[in-house]
Amino acid sequence: MSVRPSAKAERFTESVIREMTRLAQLHGAVNLSQGFPDFPAPEEVKEAARRAVSADINQYAITWGARPLRQAIARKFERLYGLPVDPEREVTVTCGSTEAMIAALLAVLDPGDEVVVFEPFYENYGPDAILSGAVPRFVRLRPPEWGFDPAELERAFTERTRAIIVNTPNNPTGKVFSRTELETIAELCRRHDALAVTDEIYEHILYDGAVHVPLATLPGMAARTITINGMSKTYSVTGWRVGWAIAPPALTGAIRKVHDFLTVGAAAPLQEAGVLALGLPPAYYEGLARAYETRRERLLGILGRTSESLAEIRDRLPVVFNTPELRFPCAESRKFEVVREVRERLRRAGAEMTDIDGVRVRTTDGWWLLRASNTQAVLVARAESTTADGLARLKQELAAELTASGVALPDA
Numbered sequence: 001m002s003v004r005p006s007a008k009a010e011r012f013t014e015s016v017i018r019e020m021t022r023l024a025q026l027h028g029a030v031n032l033s034q035g036f037p038d039f040p041a042p043e044e045v046k047e048a049a050r051r052a053v054s055a056d057i058n059q060y061a062i063t064w065g066a067r068p069l070r071q072a073i074a075r076k077f078e079r080l081y082g083l084p085v086d087p088e089r090e091v092t093v094t095c096g097s098t099e100a101m102i103a104a105l106l107a108v109l110d111p112g113d114e115v116v117v118f119e120p121f122y123e124n125y126g127p128d129a130i131l132s133g134a135v136p137r138f139v140r141l142r143p144p145e146w147g148f149d150p151a152e153l154e155r156a157f158t159e160r161t162r163a164i165i166v167n168t169p170n171n172p173t174g175k176v177f178s179r180t181e182l183e184t185i186a187e188l189c190r191r192h193d194a195l196a197v198t199d200e201i202y203e204h205i206l207y208d209g210a211v212h213v214p215l216a217t218l219p220g221m222a223a224r225t226i227t228i229n230g231m232s233k234t235y236s237v238t239g240w241r242v243g244w245a246i247a248p249p250a251l252t253g254a255i256r257k258v259h260d261f262l263t264v265g266a267a268a269p270l271q272e273a274g275v276l277a278l279g280l281p282p283a284y285y286e287g288l289a290r291a292y293e294t295r296r297e298r299l300l301g302i303l304g305r306t307s308e309s310l311a312e313i314r315d316r317l318p319v320v321f322n323t324p325e326l327r328f329p330c331a332e333s334r335k336f337e338v339v340r341e342v343r344e345r346l347r348r349a350g351a352e353m354t355d356i357d358g359v360r361v362r363t364t365d366g367w368w369l370l371r372a373s374n375t376q377a378v379l380v381a382r383a384e385s386t387t388a389d390g391l392a393r394l395k396q397e398l399a400a401e402l403t404a405s406g407v408a409l410p411d412a
């Protein structure tokens with residue numbers, strides 16, 4: 001008997017950000033890695049879930065999603081973006097957008113197909129591509145604005161390209177793709193007869209007047225786009241695991257089949273609560289974005305001790321940990337090892353390592369602590385001093401400020 005994992009499973013490791021959360025809990029660290037809200041979900045949404053459980057909506061929903069939720073998803077998309085969606089033929093409810101993404105890729109990719117991925121990228125897309133047997137082709141997003149070079153994107157499209165993954169608003173860079181950029185992507189998709197799979201989970205968490213444009217709303221794109229979204233971030237319920245994919249009927253049929261055999265269906269009572277959530281008025285979404293903006297300003301205030309705008313800080317970034325410039329090509333399974341190696345190389349090159357996840361880098365203005373956040377902003381902290389004491393003080397003050405503002409921190 002040969003007791004061994006599959007070659008596929010050997011090619012990637014467990015999730016880095018979820019590992020960071022585990023380590024943060026273990027060490028009582030302030031966790032800036034995984035994107036989950038640490039404040040209550042809207043009361044009326046929780047109440048709707050309680051009502052659904054009490055009303056015994058406790059058995060399997062229709063595998064591709066309870067009809068009222070699919071209708072609510074279609075209504076909201078049309079209301080916000082003017083694109084009609086057929087809840088009967090174009091919507092699949094899944095266990096989070098995470099399942100929507102893997103179900104979509106399994107449904108449309110064959111071994112050897114190529115899928116274009118912008119990097120840096122939300123880490124799931126790598127293993128998702130491997131599990132689907134596809135070959136990822138990476139195109140760089142370049143700081144400080146995280147734009148792409150249209151010529152590089154054009155070169156990434158080949159006769160084997162089957163799809164492109166577009167995550168906007170983007171994790172980890174915070175970039176919101178402009179309509180012009182999306183038009184470039186759409187033109188290439190049409191020219192190469194390729195699909196677009198979009199991850200729009202941060203659609204409502206926008207800063208500085210940014211506007212979210214779903215790729216599916218561009219001319220000709222509804223017929224070749226799978227739009228993925230979910231309740232996790234918009235309603236602050238990441239543990240509920242309710243997401244969805246909107247796709248043209250032919251693709252929806254395939255996605256529903258894959259989804260059925262992956263998970264059967266998302267939690268029935270929480271789908272009911274989703275109906276209420278998706279019907280919340282515009283004021284809810286405005287409040288959500290404002291609250292995130294306030295938190296961002298507070299955190300930047302604590303970390304940066306500076307009145308500079310985020311854009312000014314970004315412009316001055318000499319180097320950002322995780323950017324392509326600091327990436328060393330490696331197999332997924334060697335990721336942790338390579339991160340350690342990169343840190344060691346940087347240390348030898350004179351960058352000072354911190355004991356929290358990040359890198360301190362010297363610039364003409366002193367030392368900066370760099371860390372890409374999951375919730376849109378690139379968090380940049382200017383360390384008070386180069387000493388461990390200075391950093392410890394910074395961490396302590398950050399923890400005190402967060403606690404004072406009602407954020408529950410793990411026991412130190």
Ligand SMILES: Cc1ncc(COP(=O)(O)O)c(C=O)c1O
Pocket residue numbers: 034035095096097098099122167170171199201229230231232238241242243374
């Ligand atoms: C870009 C992106 N997509 C998807 C997810 C996961 O979403 P869900 O909870 O709907 O599976 C995350 C979570 O961090 C994310 O950052």
